[in-house]
Amino acid sequence: MKTLNRFVLAALLTALPFAVAADDGDESTNETTASIEVGGLYTDVDGLPDKAAEFNTIEDGVVGKVKLQTFQDWGAVDFKFTYLANDENSGLLDFDVKRMVRSHNTYDRFPHRLGHDPMHNLESASINGKAVQYTDYSPDQDYVLDYSVFHDRTELQFPGFRPLTLAVEFRQQERNGHTQAFTTSHCDSCHVKSQAHRRDQTTTDGTLEAAVAWKSGVVRARYTDRSLTEKHQTVTATFDNNVHPELQVPVFDNRMQYDDDVGPVPADLKPEIDKNTTRLDFRWASRSGWAITANGIWSSTENQYTGNNADYTGYIATVTKRFGDNLRLRWRGKVYETETNSVYVDPIQRVSQAGPHAGLTYAQVYGDTFDQDRNSALNRDGLESKIDASYRLGHKGGTVRGQWSFKTIDREFYEVLPGEKKTTKNVLGLSYRIRPAKGLRIDAEYQYGDISNAFMLIDGSCSTLVSDRYDNPWQPETPQYQDFQGARIAETTASASSWNKAALALGWSFGQTTLTGRYVYWDGSNSDGDLTDWSKNRSTATVTLWSPGGASWDWYVGWAYQDMTLEAPACIPVFDG
């Protein structure tokens, strides 16, 4: 509702120029048009609206549409507001006052249905007492977020100094409603509990911008402050008592961080976030065919709940040059760095209440506290370079274009293969475009990509551990989970280490009819790691036929097709316990 209020406020402020113009005695020599439309909406739902109306209203009621356009000596106003239902409406307000004040405002509101997981699949039991069960504390809750966004950009330009443009931007996004919050208790059973989490989330962006332009270029500076607030950051949950599923005694307390002995605890945390971004842009073009751009971006994001901070610094430059009428070269380079602070993890050292470990912590039994610095996998330095050259082969010979793209990611902590933190990607491409006849255009493109050390999880699956059999898990020689994990040998991935892409596009206009089509084939694989064996191929095709038909009608037909095949290994440990 706040975003709607801001939009109405902006609309009322727009009325001010009318009053000013009247006071100044301006003549309304130009034109004003307006319209209003009112009616009713009837809806009928059969089954669930979760997918059929995922982003649409299902309310009955009044509908309306208002439009106003005026072009006067002092400026212009364009206003539209469409009301379909209380949870689905939109508005637009543009105004211009003597080219000194230019404002663009939009408002959109619609529901997003999230669906309610009944958790019926979480119901099973084994022959020796292990169980999976669920409890839904909000079985009748509809999980819907009412989404709305208001965006304003207002520019100021002063008659005495036209090269300078000042701009203010304001964007407010709200998501109000309920989401489904899950918590899982372990040991006695895998017990998944669900409850409604009231959400009143607001994301607000405020931006100040200044730009100075001259005949051949522009310099722009921009600062944005963003805050994400949540009125209800958590729900409250009480976890089950940790007891052995068969013996029903608290023998596992030293393996769990907490259970019902701490009472209700916060869960489903949605932290508040603050982010600020500074950006500098420079653009310059010369009469001799050179064009240069340069950009710098600095941003800092802070999780208000944990205090964790993520910083980003990036610089981008592009250079374009034409040589004669036929040859054009273009280069784009980018360097960037991301840094997120490390987090020290200090697990709670609980003692077991019963069994062989009664009175002992896990560390006292096995020697591991699992205290650790958890480092960010996102910390990295990146370098990107892309160069392409296009050459026109005479008047009717078409245009051939070649490109080479090079990217490296040098990570600070995360290894993508044993001893390797750096990924290098090279892409070579060749394309050809020709108009062999009037109304006919053909584009053909081929690309080859090669990635050294594509993103992978080292020793992510296939545990080779072969152990003895034990009567119970408390015998000191019994392998622990870290022993199972430590014996894994397979690298897992969802990224190709090399790929091929071919595309063919056609555009053909005959008579008043236009036919467009495009086919793309992509094929990639990765067998660089141990037991990786990953591959994927995809085909996509689109065809559209459109015709204005005649003066009184037009028509179109279209078809889109996609086919994908993925091959990847699955690996499970063969064990009991």
Next chain:
Amino acid sequence: MGGQDGYSRSLLDYNEESNTLLAGVTIHPSDRWRIGLDAGYTTAEAGLDPFELRADDYVARTPSMSFDFSRTHTYSDLDVSRLNLDAMFKYKFTDAFWMRLWYRYIDYTDDAPYLYDTSGSIQWATASVGYSF
């Protein structure tokens, strides 16, 4: 406790396919009236081929364990279709006064529900009059 006896591994094949057909026509034989009809139909299927992760020796030694994955490939398969129909009729009584009728029908059919059956259909219909000045 049966301990661990290494791992079982299998290559999985996952396939997906989707088709979308769109068509529409707008008829406006005079400035007085206008009719628009649009239709769209999408089908999408995806799923794993059946696979096995066998551990025969281990199961023989540990009867309480089962390594039966014969139904696992059906757990996350996808088989949905969606039909969209739109119709609009606008008639101008005068240059400044008009009526508009609008109808939309969407049917979503989920033939392989995952967490629950999300099938449903919905109709919207509006009737309105407008005036410009």
